[in-house]
Amino acid sequence: MLDIAEELNRWCEQGRDFAVATVVAVSGSAPRAPGAALAVDADGTVIGSVSGGCVEGAVYELCREALQDGGTVLERFGYSDEDAFAVGLTCGGVIDILVTPVRATAPGRAALATALAAAASGGAVALVRVTSGPAELLGRMLYVEGGPQQGAETEKGPGAGPGNGPGNGGGTLGGHPELDRTAAAEAAALLDAGRTGTVETGAEGGRCGQPLTLLVESSVPPPRMLVFGAVDFAAALVRTGVFLGYRVTVCDARPVFATPARFPEAHQVVVDWPHRYLDSTEVDGRTVVCVLTHEAKFDVPLLERALRLPVAYVGAMGSRRTHEDRLGRLRAAGLGELELARLRSPIGLDLGARTPEETALSIAAEIVANRRGGTGAPLTGAHTPIHHDGATPPGRIGSVA
Structure with a gap:
């Protein structure tokens, strides 16, 4: 979601209702990494991308439905040999997409708006969302702001982060209080590395409670x-x-x-x-x-x-x-x-x-x-992966840990 933070921040400032579809997991040769997002407002305006075109139409409709019924859904898209007209990824990969409605009156709207504003201004911030687990927690979010050490200023001096140190933030994932503390600590660690990744934990924090998955998106100043x-x-x-x-x-x-x-x-x-x-x-x-x-x-x-x-x-x-x-x-x-x-x-x-x-x-x-992690060799005739994971990209969103 933070890859379209500037546009979403304007929507929040304008008081718009919108729904966001975010890639939360990938396998195979998927075109976009976790954190890639597409958003649709109540008027049908769309920004962003989750697949480079393969499933955008279907995801657009899911966002429109989410705005109508207010429900958060997790949808999987993959390649289908059985039905030539099925909605799938032509590259052969599989992506899981979380669709979340964000209304102006929603309880978590203020926390999201703060995170988007920080990312849009070039600050260091991590956004945490529940992407699998108990239905009542799905899509819940909190954010963590980075401290001055996250800045990419050209001279030594104040950093670009909006907070006073790692761990500042807001919002809640709901459920057990320890879950928020665990999520904030994991997010601070990924933010410090400038990476986006997933975290497996329990609904009560640590190993306790029903298993759930958190997607941590990091937005950091340019390298x-x-x-x-x-x-x-x-x-x-x-x-x-x-x-x-x-x-x-x-x-x-x-x-x-x-x-x-x-x-x-x-x-x-x-x-x-x-x-x-x-x-x-x-x-x-x-x-x-x-x-x-x-x-x-x-x-x-x-x-x-x-x-x-x-x-x-x-x-x-x-x-x-x-x-x-x-x-x-x-x-x-x-x-x-x-x-x-x-x-x-x-x-x-x-x-x-x-x-x-x-x-x-x-x-x-x-x-x-x-x-x-590329070789620099031609892809033609090669048997190496087209996409490599595990390294940090130059922009705001890192690659999957």
């Missing part, structure tokens, strides 16, 4: 892409990084090159020595570091620090000869083989790239493959 080296390749990579949903910073020690006019799409342009800037700025496990200077006086002190940080990706531009020289300098600086193994150099996948734009595509493809 950072740090591009070092204000060169033509950097300009193309900035555009690609923004397109992929990163908050992009360009850093170079040369003020004549590091100017906003040369990098208008960048969120921030910094004039500083790269290693000094890296020491002073915020990074996390989703941050990607791209070193495009291929000049030892900049690269070595920068990479010496970057390879020791818990970031998602570190890549450096340069020829294979430059790479071998760089490795020798980094070993002399004290880096071990495990740290050096994290370095993606020469940066990018082998696409035969020549132009700055093609090179940026090559780098972006390697970043995506690294994040998603």
Whole structure:
């Protein structure tokens, strides 16, 4: 649901009644991950998607019915060989979709509105809903707000989270009081990792009570892409990084090159020595570091620090000869083989790239493959999965734990 938080937040502010259909479980080659949502208001306006088109029509009707009868339903869609006209997924997967009506007067409306407002403003928030278990709990929700450490600001300072620390929130799942405490703790842990996932627990919290499943959706500020080296390749990579949903910073020690006019799409342009800037700025496990200077006086002190940080990706531009020289300098600086193994150099996948734009595509493809667990090999003739689970995406919604 948080993937359409901005639109839903406007609907809440306007006092609209609506129903939300959310993907809560997938198996096989499903087109959308858990957390993907489609919403329909009382006038029939629709936003979002749950399947990329396969079952949208049927889900739309379920939302309309939910608005009329006020009931929460869990529906499964899958491929059917028996009936060519059956509503199913042409890709062969199976998805479970929870449809929940959200009326302006509903008891949980205020909690949902707060969570949506936080997500829409770029804050860190997790939304928890019961997706299987006792019928009276189905669709109930609570939210947890993240603290300052969840922020993705470009400088050290106040984070983007609306709360004062992890665990702030509201709403209730109903039932046993311990259930809310358990759900909030699990949500805070997933929010801290920036991931969306499911949690199995009991209706009384822990192992007690009837089994139930919780879907925890996490919405976190955009991840950072740090591009070092204000060169033509950097300009193309900035555009690609923004397109992929990163908050992009360009850093170079040369003020004549590091100017906003040369990098208008960048969120921030910094004039500083790269290693000094890296020491002073915020990074996390989703941050990607791209070193495009291929000049030892900049690269070595920068990479010496970057390879020791818990970031998602570190890549450096340069020829294979430059790479071998760089490795020798980094070993002399004290880096071990495990740290050096994290370095993606020469940066990018082998696409035969020549132009700055093609090179940026090559780098972006390697970043995506690294994040998603892909191989970078052609899908044609391959027997590997098309979709990979278990990694964190760049936007607000993480992948299934």
